[in-house]
Amino acid sequence: MTSSLSVGLCFHREFPSRAVVEQARGAEAAGFDEFWLIEDCFFTSGPALAAAALVATESIRVGVGIMPAVARNAAMTAMEIATLCGLAPGRFHAGLGHGMPEWMAQIGEAVASPVTVLEETIVAVRRLLRGERVTVAGRYVSLDDVALAAPPAPVPLVSAGVRGPKSLAMAGRSADGVVLADFCSPTYVAATRAILADNGGGPEQRVTVFASMAVDRDGDLMRRIMAPVAAGPFAAGFASITSLEFYDEVAARAASSGWIAALETMPAHWWSQVGAIGTPDDAAAYLDSMAAAGTDSVALFPNPDAPLDDAGSFARDVLPLVR
Numbered sequence: 001m002t003s004s005l006s007v008g009l010c011f012h013r014e015f016p017s018r019a020v021v022e023q024a025r026g027a028e029a030a031g032f033d034e035f036w037l038i039e040d041c042f043f044t045s046g047p048a049l050a051a052a053a054l055v056a057t058e059s060i061r062v063g064v065g066i067m068p069a070v071a072r073n074a075a076m077t078a079m080e081i082a083t084l085c086g087l088a089p090g091r092f093h094a095g096l097g098h099g100m101p102e103w104m105a106q107i108g109e110a111v112a113s114p115v116t117v118l119e120e121t122i123v124a125v126r127r128l129l130r131g132e133r134v135t136v137a138g139r140y141v142s143l144d145d146v147a148l149a150a151p152p153a154p155v156p157l158v159s160a161g162v163r164g165p166k167s168l169a170m171a172g173r174s175a176d177g178v179v180l181a182d183f184c185s186p187t188y189v190a191a192t193r194a195i196l197a198d199n200g201g202g203p204e205q206r207v208t209v210f211a212s213m214a215v216d217r218d219g220d221l222m223r224r225i226m227a228p229v230a231a232g233p234f235a236a237g238f239a240s241i242t243s244l245e246f247y248d249e250v251a252a253r254a255a256s257s258g259w260i261a262a263l264e265t266m267p268a269h270w271w272s273q274v275g276a277i278g279t280p281d282d283a284a285a286y287l288d289s290m291a292a293a294g295t296d297s298v299a300l301f302p303n304p305d306a307p308l309d310d311a312g313s314f315a316r317d318v319l320p321l322v323r
Contacts, residue, residue, distance in 0.1 A: 008034025066161030068099025085152030097161030172199030177206030
């Protein structure tokens with residue numbers, strides 16, 4: 001039983017901004033613990049959506065994943081986070097990341113060292129949120145006697161949305177936690193925990209995982225539906241996926257039949273290592289395995305065609321199995 005695991009719902013980046021109020025309220029009413037907004041170029045603004053979600057709800061925690069560090073000045077980022085915390089103290093969780101390289105190049109913000117700029121930004125933002133007066137002249141972040149007029153209380157979490165070992169090591173030194181994605185496996189979470197610990201992080205650092213949700217009594221149907229969705233990330237070979245014990249076997253099948261066919265024939269219990277996919281019991285098994293590996297929170301992407309229906313079904317059929 002994963003009673004300590006926080007289970008959240010994600011707001012797809014393609015959704016129109018006007019849908020955020022209904023979905024945030026729906027997630028809260030269904031019993032989810034968290035509601036995460038996705039900020040990707042060039043869709044919708046994470047902080048703006050978060051403000052609407054915080055004002056529209058009473059208790060659910062709201063996060064933004066992931067704001068690119070170079071898209072905003074560190075002081076302005078801290079000011080935005082503090083403002084959101086003022087709307088609902090104790091309910092906001094900020095995620096900062098590198099940003100996709102091609103998108104950062106499009107907006108004229110490509111940098112030579114994405115790890116350095118993210119670390120400098122996270123360190124400066126966290127100091128400002130703690131109420132410090134900050135002067136710093138880094139490689140990318142420069143602040144001269146900057147302090148927030150209204151630092152938030154309590155101080156919010158600032159997590160790093162990162163993937164590779166160098167970035168995870170940076171998060172261990174500098175952030176309150178990490179946000180992981182891309183069909184993340186329990187094995188990868190355990191490895192992430194080890195990297196955080198080796199770089200000064202402790203058990204209090206929060207590990208949040210974004211994952212897919214596709215649950216129905218007909219588990220085989222759900223797995224067939226998800227095979228084309230998972231094919232791209234599996235083919236890309238992200239570390240969060242290649243850490244799966246069975247990845248090499250699936251890749252060998254894909255070499256002859258293609259990734260979609262290889263995933264369609266993947267055993268059901270393998271699917272329960274990559275997402276809340278299959279039957280309610282399969283989804284509960286995934287959440288159990290993630291909690292056992294050291295995950296604090298799993299935020300799920302519902303069916304984009306019927307997100308509230310999907311959330312309601314999950315809350316009814318799966319949440320009781322893990323609480």
